[in-house]
Amino acid sequence: MRLLLRFTAALGVVVAMTAPAHAVTTYDADVTPDILFGNGVDNGAFTVDTANGVELGLRAKLRFDDNNQAQNIFNSNGDGTYSYEAGLPPTGFGFAAGSTSTAVWSFEWSINTDVDGTSGQVLSDLTYQLQIDFDPSAGTNFLTFDPINSVNPETSTVQWDHAIGNNSTPNGGGASISNGASNVAGYNTAITNNNVAQNSWNMEFFDGGSFPFDGRSRGIYEFVLTAFDGGTQVAQTSMTVYSTPEPSSLALLSLGVVGLAGARRRQRRRNAAAEDQTDAPAEA
Template sequence: MKNKLSALLLATSLVCGSSQAVILYDQDITPDVIFGSGNANGSFTTEQNNGIELGLRGKLRHNAAGQPENTFNSNGDGTYSFNAGVAPTQSAPTAQWSFEWSINSDYSGDDNFNFMLADLSFVLGLDTDPSLSTDFLTFDLIHGIEPIANSVCWDHSMGDNGTGNGAGTEVSGCRSADAGVAAAATAAYATNLTDFNVAQNSWKPHWFIPGFDPTIDATYDFYLAAFDAQGQQLARTQIQIIVGSGGATQVPAPTPLLLLGIGLLAVLLSRKRVFS
C-alpha cells in the first residue's frame, strides 16, 4: 500500500552503498536545469550519495493558457499536487502536469568516484496504478531501448558540471526513418555517455503509463536509482504525484477461502429456507 511519502521515508534516511544518505526536499540540482529554455531550478527531491546526485520533481506543464510554467506545487515532503483533468488546449490523455528528472553521476567532482554516465546504470520506476497500491513499470532511462527509436538513443539534455541553464547537448535523429541518420545519432549518443556526467529530461506521464487517464483522482509514485556494474544501489530518490484528491484505497479481491465460506453460507441459508 502507498503511504504519504514522508511517512514512507520516516526521517528521510536511506542507506545506499557504503554510506548513509538523506533525501532532501525542494532542492536545486547540480549544475542547473540544462534542458529547454526558461526552466527554473529548484523544488527537486534529491539524494546525493557516492558522488551521485539524483533528482525528481513534478511540474505544471500546461497552465490555463496551455503553456509550461515554473510552478511545481511541492508540498515540501517529496509529494507534488496537481489538478485532475485534460490539459487546457491539449487533447486527452495529456495531463496538466509532467515529471522531470536529473542525473549527475559526478556532482562533487570527487576523485574517489568520478563516474561518467556510461559507468553506471539508472532505473526509473513509474507507478502505473492510480490507486493507493503500486504497480511499477521500470526501465534504464540512459542505457535502455528508446521505445520509438527502438535503439539506445534518447533526446536527453546532457552536459557536465559547468553546463549552464538550458545549455545541454541533445542528440537529434534518433527516431529518423533514414537508417544512416539514426545510426549516426545512436553513435553520437553513445559518445555523449562517455563524455558527460549530467543527463536530464521532462516527460509527460501518458508517454509511458499504459491507459493513463488524466481526469481521475490518483496517486503515482516515481523513483530513480543508480547502480554500479555489480548491481549495487548507490543512490535513490523518489516522489509522489497527487492528482486531485489522490488515489483511492484499492479493495482487495476476495480470497478463495473467503469465496468458499460465502458459498457455504449461501447453501446453509438456502437449506434453512427449504426446511423452515
C-alpha cells in the same frame, strides 16, 4: 522535450541489489549544475538524494496552464510530494489526437554521476532504474526501465533525447541528441564524456498497453529513480504526485492519504533493501 513513447510490459525489467551507503533525502532542492533542457526553466523544488558522489533528483511541474504553456510552478508540499488538479489541458491539447492521457503536470528527473567533480565518473559508468507508477489507487503498477542504457522503443536503439552536459553546463545548455538510429554513435559519445543527463516527460508519453493513464483520474502516482554501480545500489530518490479533485484541495489533502503514501514509500524502501535479486539492470 517531446518524445512520444509506447512502452510494453517487456521493458519492466530490473532490479536491485545491495543497499547504498546511508544518504539523506533533501526536499525542495536544486540539482547540479542547473536545468539543462530549457532556457528559463527554473532550478529547484527537486526531491534529491546525494550519495557516493551521485546526485539523483525528481520533481513534478505544471506543464499546461490556462493557455497551454509550461510554467515554473512545482506545487511541492515540502516532503517529496507534489499536488496538481486532475484534468486535461484546458483546450484539449494532446500529443496524440483526441488523447485523454495528457496530464496537466509533467515529471522531471536529473542524474549527475560526479556531483562534486572528484570521481570523474560519467553517465555510462553506471546503470539506472526509473519506476513510473500508473496505478491511481493505493496500489502500484510500475513501468520500470533504464532511462540511459535501455533501448528507446521509438528508435529501437540505445539512444534518447535527453539534455546532456557536465558540471559547467549552463541553464538550457544541454546537448540533446535528436531521435534517429544514425545518432546512436553521437549519443554513446555523449554519455561516455558527460556526467549529467536530464529530461522532462508527460505521463502520456508512456501510456498504453499494461500502463494506461487517464489525465482526468484522481490518484496517487509514485516515481523512483535509482543508480547502480555493478550490482550495488549507490543512490535512490523517490517522489509522489497527488492528482486531486480541485485546486482548493491542494492545501486540504487528507492526512490519511498522505500517511498512506508515506507508508508505501517506506515499505518499498525496506523491501528493496531486503531483496537479494540476481537480475541486474540492462547495460548498453
